[in-house]
Amino acid sequence: MTSPELYEAEYYEILDYDAQTVRCHLCPHECLLASGDKGVCLARKNIEGVLYSLNYGFTEMKIDLIEKQNVYHFFPNSRAQTFATYNCNLDCSFCPVPERAHFDPEKKLNKRFSPDQAVMFAVASGSRVISFGESEPLISYEWIRDTAKIARERGLKVLLRTNGYFKEAPVRELLPYLDAVSINIKAANTEGYIKLCGGGNFEQVKKIIKLIHDSGKLIELSFVIHEELGNDDIAAKEIAEWIAKELSVDVPLHLTRLKPAHRVMHMLPTNITLLEKAYATVKEQGLYHVYLGNVPDHQTNHTYCPNCGEELITRTPVGTEIRRVSLQGRCNKCQGDLNIIMS
Numbered sequence: 001m002t003s004p005e006l007y008e009a010e011y012y013e014i015l016d017y018d019a020q021t022v023r024c025h026l027c028p029h030e031c032l033l034a035s036g037d038k039g040v041c042l043a044r045k046n047i048e049g050v051l052y053s054l055n056y057g058f059t060e061m062k063i064d065l066i067e068k069q070n071v072y073h074f075f076p077n078s079r080a081q082t083f084a085t086y087n088c089n090l091d092c093s094f095c096p097v098p099e100r101a102h103f104d105p106e107k108k109l110n111k112r113f114s115p116d117q118a119v120m121f122a123v124a125s126g127s128r129v130i131s132f133g134e135s136e137p138l139i140s141y142e143w144i145r146d147t148a149k150i151a152r153e154r155g156l157k158v159l160l161r162t163n164g165y166f167k168e169a170p171v172r173e174l175l176p177y178l179d180a181v182s183i184n185i186k187a188a189n190t191e192g193y194i195k196l197c198g199g200g201n202f203e204q205v206k207k208i209i210k211l212i213h214d215s216g217k218l219i220e221l222s223f224v225i226h227e228e229l230g231n232d233d234i235a236a237k238e239i240a241e242w243i244a245k246e247l248s249v250d251v252p253l254h255l256t257r258l259k260p261a262h263r264v265m266h267m268l269p270t271n272i273t274l275l276e277k278a279y280a281t282v283k284e285q286g287l288y289h290v291y292l293g294n295v296p297d298h299q300t301n302h303t304y305c306p307n308c309g310e311e312l313i314t315r316t317p318v319g320t321e322i323r324r325v326s327l328q329g330r331c332n333k334c335q336g337d338l339n340i341i342m343s
């Protein structure tokens with residue numbers, strides 16, 4: 001760290017020493033920046049030919065149940081010390097936290113946490129899991145990596161929630177410090193990303209999903225369903241087909257109900273009939289673990305054994321009840337594998 005405010009970024013190259021131009025290689029935007037410029041994310045700035053991360057350690061923290069984070073197969077019914085970071089590289093019309101996503105680190109004073117402080121709070125809280133999410137944590141890449149590394153050394157499990165729109169090299173470097181990753185898919189094709197998020201590329205997101213899955217880390221995926229977004233049952237089917245073919249049928253997929261926000265405040269929450277149709281369509285593709293999100297008290301909130309059909313984890317608005325899952329993540333009735341991390 002060069003000063004309390006500035007941390008030299010990684011994953012960039014100097015294009016011209018005299019002209020002081022650099023290119024950031026953290027995400028596929030690959031911003032070309034003259035001195036004084038900030039990237040699309042507003043969090044990385046070229047100052048006289050050096051690229052700095054402006055939001056190193058900018059975060060809020062809270063204790064949250066894992067289930068509240070669209071993650072059902074990673075220490076179910078546990079508490080996570082959750083760090084809500086700032087800035088994002090996409091501009092999604094349905095973003096629930098637009099002020100946080102488009103935060104200018106130079107204009108506001110925020111509390112910073114060093115990686116040591118963040119882990120100390122997590123350990124003191126008694127949480128088993130440390131979670132990074134809200135807006136896009138990988139924009140705070142260096143801080144996430146440094147904190148995740150220390151968290152692992154102190155025996156915590158690490159969960160990352162991301163949009164997945166990043167380059168392979170930084171994700172590869174981060175993988176050893178992660179235990180589980182939740183990726184929110186924005187659209188079923190690149191045209192959808194551009195329409196809904198002002199940019200992005202689904203092919204690149206798929207590459208990152210596959211990279212994480214092939215590394216052996218637990219991965220859970222989510223996808224917002226709403227007709228007016230173009231994210232309907234047909235789009236969900238395309239995503240499910242890809243998961244079954246390129247990943248595995250035991251990858252959990254959460255089909256979530258739109259909560260009106262940001263530029264889609266005028267839309268109604270997703271019709272339950274469409275959500276149930278998308279659920280049935282995805283199940284037909286052979287996926288084992290499909291959940292409807294933001295639909296409390298629905299039978300699709302529970303986890304069932306893909307082998308014997310037994311209801312194993314019950315989720316209601318009151319809480320989560322683990323009924324018949326072994327510490328090895330197997331069905332206690334038939335010993336079927338559930339792709340769940342319990343210990």
Ligand code: SF4
Pocket residue numbers: 024025026027028029030031038039040041042043044089139
């Ligand atoms: S991380 Fe930010 S600065 Fe770097 S390429 Fe992406 S949007 Fe641009």
